[in-house]
Each structure stands twice: as structure tokens, then as C-alpha cells.
Amino acid sequence: MSEPLSSTDPYKGVRDFYPADWARLDAMFGRVRETLLRSGYEEYNASPLERSELYEAKTSEEIVNEQTYTFTDRGERRVTLRPEMTPTLARMVAAKRRELSFPLRWFSIGNRFRYERPQKGRLREFYQADVDLVGLPEGEADIEIVRLASALLKSFGASEESFVIRMNSRPLLNAACAAAGLTGESVRQYLRLLDKKSKMTPEAFAAASSTISAKDPLAIITDSGAAPEVARLKKALLDRIAALAARGVSNVVFDSSITRGFDYYTGMVFEVYDTNPVNPRAIFGGGRFDGLVALFGGAPVPAVGFALGDVTLADFLDAHSLMPSGSARVPQLYVGTPRTPDIPAAQAFADTLRAQGCRVFVNISDRALGDQIKDAVRRGIPLFVAYGANEIANQTLRMKILATGEESALPVSELPARLRSGS
Amino acid sequence: MSEPLSSTDPYKGVRDFYPADWARLDAMFGRVRETLLRSGYEEYNASPLERSELYEAKTSEEIVNEQTYTFTDRGERRVTLRPEMTPTLARMVAAKRRELSFPLRWFSIGNRFRYERPQKGRLREFYQADVDLVGLPEGEADIEIVRLASALLKSFGASEESFVIRMNSRPLLNAACAAAGLTGESVRQYLRLLDKKSKMTPEAFAAASSTISAKDPLAIITDSGAAPEVARLKKALLDRIAALAARGVSNVVFDSSITRGFDYYTGMVFEVYDTNPVNPRAIFGGGRFDGLVALFGGAPVPAVGFALGDVTLADFLDAHSLMPSGSARVPQLYVGTPRTPDIPAAQAFADTLRAQGCRVFVNISDRALGDQIKDAVRRGIPLFVAYGANEIANQTLRMKILATGEESALPVSELPARLRSGS
Numbered sequence: 001m002s003e004p005l006s007s008t009d010p011y012k013g014v015r016d017f018y019p020a021d022w023a024r025l026d027a028m029f030g031r032v033r034e035t036l037l038r039s040g041y042e043e044y045n046a047s048p049l050e051r052s053e054l055y056e057a058k059t060s061e062e063i064v065n066e067q068t069y070t071f072t073d074r075g076e077r078r079v080t081l082r083p084e085m086t087p088t089l090a091r092m093v094a095a096k097r098r099e100l101s102f103p104l105r106w107f108s109i110g111n112r113f114r115y116e117r118p119q120k121g122r123l124r125e126f127y128q129a130d131v132d133l134v135g136l137p138e139g140e141a142d143i144e145i146v147r148l149a150s151a152l153l154k155s156f157g158a159s160e161e162s163f164v165i166r167m168n169s170r171p172l173l174n175a176a177c178a179a180a181g182l183t184g185e186s187v188r189q190y191l192r193l194l195d196k197k198s199k200m201t202p203e204a205f206a207a208a209s210s211t212i213s214a215k216d217p218l219a220i221i222t223d224s225g226a227a228p229e230v231a232r233l234k235k236a237l238l239d240r241i242a243a244l245a246a247r248g249v250s251n252v253v254f255d256s257s258i259t260r261g262f263d264y265y266t267g268m269v270f271e272v273y274d275t276n277p278v279n280p281r282a283i284f285g286g287g288r289f290d291g292l293v294a295l296f297g298g299a300p301v302p303a304v305g306f307a308l309g310d311v312t313l314a315d316f317l318d319a320h321s322l323m324p325s326g327s328a329r330v331p332q333l334y335v336g337t338p339r340t341p342d343i344p345a346a347q348a349f350a351d352t353l354r355a356q357g358c359r360v361f362v363n364i365s366d367r368a369l370g371d372q373i374k375d376a377v378r379r380g381i382p383l384f385v386a387y388g389a390n391e392i393a394n395q396t397l398r399m400k401i402l403a404t405g406e407e408s409a410l411p412v413s414e415l416p417a418r419l420r421s422g423s
Numbered sequence: 424m425s426e427p428l429s430s431t432d433p434y435k436g437v438r439d440f441y442p443a444d445w446a447r448l449d450a451m452f453g454r455v456r457e458t459l460l461r462s463g464y465e466e467y468n469a470s471p472l473e474r475s476e477l478y479e480a481k482t483s484e485e486i487v488n489e490q491t492y493t494f495t496d497r498g499e500r501r502v503t504l505r506p507e508m509t510p511t512l513a514r515m516v517a518a519k520r521r522e523l524s525f526p527l528r529w530f531s532i533g534n535r536f537r538y539e540r541p542q543k544g545r546l547r548e549f550y551q552a553d554v555d556l557v558g559l560p561e562g563e564a565d566i567e568i569v570r571l572a573s574a575l576l577k578s579f580g581a582s583e584e585s586f587v588i589r590m591n592s593r594p595l596l597n598a599a600c601a602a603a604g605l606t607g608e609s610v611r612q613y614l615r616l617l618d619k620k621s622k623m624t625p626e627a628f629a630a631a632s633s634t635i636s637a638k639d640p641l642a643i644i645t646d647s648g649a650a651p652e653v654a655r656l657k658k659a660l661l662d663r664i665a666a667l668a669a670r671g672v673s674n675v676v677f678d679s680s681i682t683r684g685f686d687y688y689t690g691m692v693f694e695v696y697d698t699n700p701v702n703p704r705a706i707f708g709g710g711r712f713d714g715l716v717a718l719f720g721g722a723p724v725p726a727v728g729f730a731l732g733d734v735t736l737a738d739f740l741d742a743h744s745l746m747p748s749g750s751a752r753v754p755q756l757y758v759g760t761p762r763t764p765d766i767p768a769a770q771a772f773a774d775t776l777r778a779q780g781c782r783v784f785v786n787i788s789d790r791a792l793g794d795q796i797k798d799a800v801r802r803g804i805p806l807f808v809a810y811g812a813n814e815i816a817n818q819t820l821r822m823k824i825l826a827t828g829e830e831s832a833l834p835v836s837e838l839p840a841r842l843r844s845g846s
Binding site: 005006007008009010012014015016018019022023025026034037038039040042043044045046047048049050051053054069071073074075077079081091092094095096101103105106111114115124125136141144147151219244246247248258281295296297329330331340343344347348350351353354357358359360361362364365375379 | 428429430431432433434435437438439440441442444445446448458460461462463465466467468469470471472473474476477492494496497498500502504514515517518519524526528529534536538547548559563564567570574669670671710718719720741752753754763766768770771773774777780781782784785787788798801803
């Protein structure tokens with residue numbers, strides 16, 4: 001126990017959450033959780049340790065090859081720290097497909113890991129809410145998922161003017177690729193290029209596109225007169241967008257360049273963007289993936305969902321001044337102790353308040369009462385009372401509102417009601 | 424995307440949490456969190472990925488060498504999945520020791536990882552609540568921590584008869600070892616043996632003990648007349664136990680064989696045991712560790728705390744029929760849809776209930792109304808209403824209580840109040 005440790009830094013690319021940081025994250029995902037529970041969704045979870053096999057066929061190549069934490073355990077098993085939740089969801093659904101009551105409305109909130117290259121300065125651990133509706137084909141299920149994605153942002157007070165939902169369809173893209181003469185691997189190559197379009201100049205995209213395809217699939221989508229299947233799928237998507245507008249979500253637009261990075265999408269795909277130009281990245285996105293559960297055998301189980309990460313959500317909320325405060329976790333009352341021998345009675349008094357649901361901090365240090373008041377201010381605790389021999393004898397407290405310095409006397413018996421009323 | 428996946432099992436030794444499993448864990452730690460917040464404790468968190476260096480000098484040898492997940496990343500950094508939270512706490516406190524307001528009352532609830540040998544069938548990932556009071560020496564701080572440990576079990580309805588807190592002191596053990604003539608490494612050897620005493624026969628323990636020490640340190644504690652430092656420390660511990668009894672915790676006993684596995688304890692140590700003989704393992708434990716923060720440099724920062732794991736806590740609660748139900752997360756109402764075209768109106772109606780804080784499930788499948796009622800029963804949702812053209816026209820619902828089959832008519836406008844009242 002003798003060599004000094006060289007650094008107090010966390011591991012590279014991950015964050016320490018001091019109480020104020022955690023209260024912020026918790027308030028944010030607490031709001032998300034509350035909205036999802038009200039919508040009839042149930043929370044599930046799993047270990048971040050997953051068998052590596054799960055990621056080898058199903059996610060985008062870049063993630064499997066370059067961006068996972070994968071190692072071999074002492075039993076020669078290959079283990080990966082989950083980079084995303086969807087393969088775990090598919091595994092869990094496949095494992096109990098005979099027992100579960102479909103449709104499943106499931107969500108999971110937790111950490112995901114990506115081995116980002118150090119020079120990029122990006123996070124290697126982030127938090128994400130994954131929301132999925134499993135067991136129903138497109139139609140009402142897709143509409144519910146998009147309405148829910150919108151409801152989550154609105155639950156923070158966001159208006160429809162503050163974000164836009166860009167929607168596309170993989171079958172539409174596939175039909176356009178087919179009409180352009182692409183097949184097999186060249187379709188996947190084109191979709192991967194399209195996924196990077198927003199980060200490229202139009203000239204660079206056109207040049208790269210022309211090496212894959214002589215005809216431009218996006219032009220075929222725009223002018224679909226000569227491609228009836230493309231026209232049919234485009235109309236279906238525009239009808240979906242109109243239905244969403246009729247049902248309270250009027251900020252959905254068609255965007256033929258939205259693809260989503262993962263290979264497993266089979267239907268609708270969408271990404272939600274901040275309309276504030278200071279925050280140009282997608283906030284989150286999702287889509288339909290009807291083939292994933294069947295990778296474990298058995299009949300396909302259709303599914304649709306999305307995932308919402310902590311960093312992009314916080315950027316959006318900060319940009320619109322909508323970040324909820326973490327104050328529901330700060331103690332409501334600081335009980336000061338005039339002298340050290342008062343501590344046992346103060347603790348017992350605090351326990352009676354706690355039993356009534358109040359959050360109460362008790363001083364057990366030997367600092368002077370004036371310093372205890374300063375300590376309460378520093379901790380952001382709004383109310384202060386001293387509790388010692390005088391207060392016990394008179395059963396009366398002087399309560400100090402620290403924001404204003406205002407003081408008032410009140411009987412001990414009235415304190416719980418005052419704390420519950422929040423004043 | 425073609426090879427079928429061979430198994431739906433999770434990685435060896437970790438658990439999948441389906442919604443009912445997660446609701447149970449969440450209800451358990453939700454109760455713990457609520458008690459801690461009321462007691463003025465603040466939640467912090469950190470990544471499970473830690474620099475391996477953190478565990479190399481400070482935890483017990485067995486854990487470092489045999490029981491951690493440690494690997495090397497592509498930047499040649501050695502990374503460990505945290506086996507426990509205390510070294511992370513010490514690192515975070517050391518990193519901001521100049522900015523933090525001491526004492527810190529901190530807790531963290533999350534997963535910890537241990538590489539258990541497969542044949543033991545033990546878990547490789549478990550959940551734990553770590554609770555610490557940092558910045559005060561023994562005295563009131565130790566008393567608060569033991570009172571809080573007791574309050575946590577009592578918050579589930581446990582009586583003092585259902586558990587016992589076995590308390591010892593590392594300085595007392597060290598003084599007894601010194602009086603027995605032990606020094607340096609042989610003291611650590613003896614303490615490690617003592618930590619295994621409860622799993623050994625008295626004969627095996629005596630035999631192993633005699634190879635380390637000619638005199639028996641435990642006998643010196645029992646009969647401390649010839650060892651004044653042992654007598655002094657023993658009296659201090661018995662006084663502490665008497666003080667706890669006077670302050671509402673009367674199930675603390677002195678047990679000279681309690682050591683706790685980790686090397687870092689420097690003062691009081693304790694373990695909480697179920698008094699029900701079906702459950703003989705320690706439920707949880709803790710102690711004082713005044714040297715850990717100073718391993719990062721600077722003056723020592725005294726600290727005391729404990730950690731409460733999910734498996735042993737659940738065993739205790741199950742043994743005493745005290746496990747809280749996870750029903751606060753189940754939807755309160757199932758809204759059935761007589762015909763598929765009713766779904767949009769039913770969803771909009773559900774949204775008005777959700778905006779008032781109710782948890783509402785809406786059917787969006789095409790199953791018949793009778794099957795929707797069966798579906799509600801299967802999901803454990805207590806109330807059912809159909810919502811279609813008739814209900815919209817009359818603004819009246821028939822609400823079915825699924826546990827009894829009882830039905831009653833009520834105006835649409837009264838439903839939110841009925842749901843809030845829980846009937």
C-alpha cells in the first residue's frame with residue numbers, strides 16, 4: 001500500500017459523475033423514463049458484457065471491426081462491452097419468444113461503449129435510452145414510435161418548431177438502387193456512402209456516387225415516374241407523414257438521404273434534428289428492423305424503435321434552455337447543531353422528518369453555527385434551522401430561508417407540512 | 424447477415440433482466456435510494472471502466488490477482504471493470520479535494536464485476552449500493568453510518584429481531600496481534616485467516632492459527648487484562664455499541680472475528696447478518712478507511728461507509744417476506760380498441776390521461792375486444808376500458824376491474840381522478 005498513485009484521472013474517454021453531474025443526467029433520463037412508463041412501456045436491462053458473436057453479423061462493419069471493446073476471458077470466451085442495445089434486445093426476445101405477451105413495449109436506459117480513436121476526443125462511454133415496440137408490422141406501430149419520439153422531446157417543453165423529424169424508408173432506397181441497376185454488395189456500398197452524405201461536399205458525394213452507380217438513385221426517388229415501385233413506396237411514406245401530421249406530429253419531413261448506419265433496418269428510418277443551427281448533429285434516430293430476432297432461428301418478429309443518447313439530448317436541451325434541474329434530489333432542510341452534544345437529538349429529530357418523506361441534512365461536524373449556515377448555502381440547501389437545547393425546551397424553531405435571509409418562528413410540529421408545501 | 428446465431432444465452436455468469444426482474448431490482452434499490460436521499464446523501468457515479476492501477480495496491484490480493492476483468496486496450500492502457508466502488512470514490516474525492524464541501528455524504532448504485540471461477544456458479548456481475556461519509560473522523564460519523572445501515576433494512580419493514588450487526592475494530596485486532604507478538608506481514612496473514620474463520624471448523628482454524636502465531640490474538644481480546652491497549656480499544660468499541668443502543672440501534676454486538684476482506688480498513692468494521700438460519704451469509708458490511716484518499720497524495724481524508732449487494736439483500740427480503748412489489752411501474756389502465764379505426768382516437772384519449780400523470784397502455788393490435796381483456800390480465804394491468812365510437816358519442820366508459828370482473832359506468836371526465844385515487 002505504499003507506492004503513490006500517479007493520477008486521479010478517470011480512464012481515457014469516460015466521465016466521472018460528481019453529484020451535480022449525476023443529478024443532471026438523472027433528471028434528464030428520469031423525465032424520459034416517466035414519459036415512457038406513462039405510455040405503457042416497461043423497462044428491461046442486461047449486462048454490458050455480451051458474447052462477441054452477437055455483433056459480428058448484425059451491426060455496421062465499422063463498429064464491429066474498429067469500434068468495440070472486445071477481449072478474451074480466461075475461459076477463452078470472446079466478450080464485448082455492448083456498443084448498442086438492439087442486438088441484446090433481439091437476443092432476449094428470441095430467448096423467451098414463446099412466453100412473452102406481444103406486442104412488447106420495452107425500453108432500457110444505460111451505458112454503451114465504443115472504442116473511439118483517442119485523437120477524436122469522443123466519448124468511449126455514453127448513456128442511451130433504447131425504446132422499442134416489438135411484434136407488430138408497420139402501420140400503427142411505426143406511427144406510435146414516431147409519436148413517442150416526438151412526445152419525449154415535448155415532455156421537456158420543446159415545441160415542434162425546435163426540431164424536425166427527417167424520415168425515409170429502406171425499401172424505398174432499395175427500390176431506387178434496384179431501378180439504378182445496383183445489386184447486392186453495391187447497394188450496401190451505396191447506402192454507406194449515403195450515410196456520410198451530410199458530412200461531404202455535394203461534389204465529393206456525386207463523384208463517389210458515380211463510382212458505385214452510373215444512374216443516381218436519389219434522382220430516381222425525386223423523379224419516380226419511370227420507376228413504379230419507387231413511386232408506390234414514396235407515396236406510402238408521404239401518406240405516413242400526412243397521417244402523423246393529422247395525429248399531432250406535424251414536423252416530419254421526407255428526406256431521401258437519411259439511411260441510419262446499421263445494416264439491420266428493413267423499413268422506415270428517421271432522424272431527429274435540432275432546428276437551431278448551433279446544434280447541427282442529429283439528436284437521435286431509429287427505424288424498423290424486422291429481421292433481427294430471426295437471426296436466432298424461428299419466424300421473424302417485426303420490430304421498430306429508436307435510441308436517444310445523453311450527449312446529443314443534453315446539447316438540444318441546453319440550446320433551447322430546456323434542461324430540467326436536478327433539485328428534486330437536494331436536501332430540503334439543513335438542521336444545524338449549536339453544540340456537539342446536540343447532535344443525537346438533532347439526528348433523532350431529522351429522522352422524524354425523514355419518516356414523513358422529507359430530505360434532511362444534519363450537521364455532525366464541530367463547526368460554529370454561522371459556518372453551518374455558510375455550509376448550507378454552499379450545498380444549495382434552501383432552508384436552515386438550528387436544533388438544540390433551546391429549541392427542544394420551547395418546541396419552536398427559527399427557520400431561515402437562505403435565498404433571502406428571511407427568518408420566521410414556527411412550532412416544531414408545523415415543520416413537516418412547511419417542507420411538504422415547499423416553502 | 425446469414426449465419427444463424429447459436430444461442431440466446433447471455434454471457435456466462437451475468438443476468439438478463441426482463442421487465443418483471445428489472446422492476447423488482449428497481450423497487451429494491453429505489454427504496455434504498457429514497458432512504459439515502461432523505462438522509463441527505465447525494466448520488467454520484469463513474470464508468471465501470473477504470474485504470475487497472477487503481478486496484479493494484481489497495482484491495483485484497485485475491486481480488487486483484489484472480490478476480491478482476493482486466494485487459495489491455497489498443498492504446499496499451501490496462502483497463503479493469505470495477506470489482507468494487509471504493510477505489511473510484513477515493514480517486515474522485517482526491518481529484519477535487521480542494522473544491523468539495525466536506526463532509527461528503529455520497530452514495531452510488533450500480534453494477535460491479537468479478538471474474539469468479541465458472542465452477543462456483545457465482546455471478547460475474549452484481550448490483551451494489553455504496554454509501555460513504557467522507558471527511559470526518561470516528562465518532563458521530565461512525566454512528567451515523569451504522570444507524571443508516573440499520574435504517575435501510577428497517578425501511579423495508581425489517582425489525583431489529585430479524586438482523587444483527589456484528590462489529591469489530593481493526594485497531595483492536597492490530598493491538599491483539601501485536602500483544603501476541605505478530606508484526607508486519609504475519610498480521611495481514613492472520614487477518615486473512617480470520618476472515619475465513621466462519622467457513623472453517625474450529626479445529627482447522629486453531630491449527631492454521633498456530634502456524635502463524637504461538638499466542639492466540641482472539642484469546643487476548645477475550646481476556647485483555649495483561650494487554651492495556653487491547654483493553655482500552657475493546658472498551659471504546661463496547662462504548663460505541665452502547666451509544667448505538669441509546670440512539671435507536673439495539674441489535675449491534677461485538678464480534679472479534681469480523682475482519683472484512685479488504686486491506687484498506689483502518690477503524691470500525693461491521694457485518695450485518697440475517698438472524699433467520701435459512702440465510703446464514705452476511706447481508707452486507709462496511710467500515711472505516713482513513714488511508715485510501717491519501718494514496719493519491721496530500722493529507723489523509725478520513726472516511727467510513729458500507730456496500731449493500733443485490734443478491735444478499737434480496738435473499739434477506741425474501742426470507743422475511745419484505746420484498747417490495749414492482750407494481751408502481753405497471754400501467755394502471757388498458758385502453759381497448761373495439762375496431763382498428765378506433766386506434767387514433769384511443770391514442771389521443773390516452774395522451775390526455777398521460778398528461779395528467781397516468782400510466783396507460785393502448786391496444787394497437789387487431790385482436791378482438793375479448794382477447795384484449797385477456798391480454799390485460801396477462802400483463803397484470805388492473806383496469807380495462809374500451810374506447811371507440813360509442814364511448815366518444817356518449818362520453819361514458821364502462822370500467823372493468825380485472826381482479827374481480829366488476830364493471831361500472833363512469834363519465835370520461837372522471838377517469839383521471841379515479842386513476843389517481845388508485846381504484
